[in-house]
Amino acid sequence: MSVQQNVELSPDARGGASGATLSEGSVGVDRAGVAFAADAVADTPSLDVPSGLAARVPTPLPGDPRLARLSLNQRTTANWTLREAIDGSVAAGLGAIGVWREPLADVGLDTAAGWIADSGLRVSSICRGGFFTVIDPAARRAAHDENLRALDEAAALNAPTLVLVPGGLPEGSKDLVGARTRAAEAIAELAPEARARGVVLGIEPMNPIFAADRGVVSTLGQALALAEPFAPEEVGVVVDTFHLWWEPGVLELVAGAGERIVSYQVCDWITPLPADTLLSRGMMGDGHIDFPAFTRAVAASGYAGDVEVEIFHADVWAAPGAEVVATMARRYAELVEPWL
Template sequence: MTGLAAEVESDVPGGAPARVSTPQPGDARLGRLSLNQRTTARWSLREALDGARAAGLPAVGLWREPVAEVGLGRAARWVRESGLRVSSLCRGGFFTASDGAGRAAAVAANRAAIDEAAELGARTLVLVPGGLPPGDRDLAAARARVAEAVATLVPYARERGVVLGIEPMNPVYAADRGVVSTLAQALELAAPHAPDEVGVVVDTFHLWWEPGVHALLESSGERIVSYQVCDWVTPLPADTLLARGMMGDGHVDFASFTTAVARSGYSGDVEVEIFNADVWAAPGDRVLATMARRYVELVEPYL
């Protein structure tokens, strides 16, 4: 294989030979695949929508910052014109401020995020819980503040038809991003609310390591409101936020993990969300081709 064909069929970031052919638009195996905008971070909203359509993907996961760059009204119009589903909007959350003014500001910001999700047609707003405030070491109190904020937001989100999706994060981020570290903790936070009000975001990067996670996934039922996939790669980069790899490049057992998600009854979209400097540096269409191949090989057969 030479020239353009070789480039299209090689994987990113390492350029390894393709294991399966790139699925073409209309391939039924792509029916639940969603491009999370962070996977092609250099693309604008317009480029992400156009790129997803060109690759035959039916859905995108949007981020608030690129939406804000073009304006909510224009972004919503572009989404409607694209015909793509919005699998989720990222992100709300960051509820752990210890002072009353900080907590009130977080609630107000999340109400705005709920409004944006409703306008964009995103049923799920992803909530990143937030880390410990400066100088604070009380994880239990921080988690309690997350629970309080979620309860405050539920009526507002319910009125607008938006489900709040709590995303448990790998413990490496507990101090600065996510005091909710396990699926078990996220399910406990969601439990006081109806499944169509508060659910959990299941991300392989964050949860692949959790003891007993497969049994928890299988029993989660309607609580799973988003399934996100990418790999855990080592050695970890200096910025651990960029430790996400393309499926198949790291340590995650996608077959068993996805099987457990499927057994829960989850039938929604599957987002590929990758934070990785090498992936970001690659041409977006090449990233999507690699993503589609890895998905149909490693994830889709087990849904």
């Protein structure tokens, strides 16, 4: 790779408004002295995923300090195996990876732990535990045991947080209060187990459109109330922009949450919503969320951990993983990192 430094680049050469870059495999340095990756042809801009539009900013290179806290949540590149996600994160210069349990199971915990340790990446979180809201006692015990396995996996990977998706209404039930009560009881049972393993349970409040089938905890206020009886090293909350951007007073809640915030996850809310609303997460900047405002509130809380990009979107999943990671690095550097 040829390195081009100490040069004054034109706006087009730096990627300026058009996103145009230099020759294939080269590296440029912008006016602030920050290196960025070049594209295939001098006048060919980087293209963002999934919009296909010219990139608004240059792609940060490995070693760029802006990438130090950026984490690739595995679902953002769902077409990548765990091995590919690790390698892609390292190649892009990211600091961390958010691991999902299903691809972890595909390769085995010991193999995955070795890969990640060798890569130098941090594991920002393990996703996911939870699904506490079943009624049958045997099913509740099975859910508890599965969460213990998830905690063991998180501990083995030195992940600070196990993300908890509370679960929805059991089939045929309309008892939302009862479901939330069972979630609280399950968390109370898991909290000492998490503490013993050095892992924090991260309650993820979910947008109300998912209350029936996925997450009966719908607001940050509810999640903080569930966490409050426990020590911060046992139970915290996940701040996910997709789920919380709409909540009245959420920025004040975030800023005041302090050490209860154990994970910051970012992606955008896009409209029109697809038929499968689970796939309505967009790349930052493609939707309606004010990321600078949200990130300022997270920073005000004192949160200093990794920032995961977690996107569920069919077009993102269909794109080459390296292009997805390059786009998310650009959007993170533009819309999130400056306000951390």
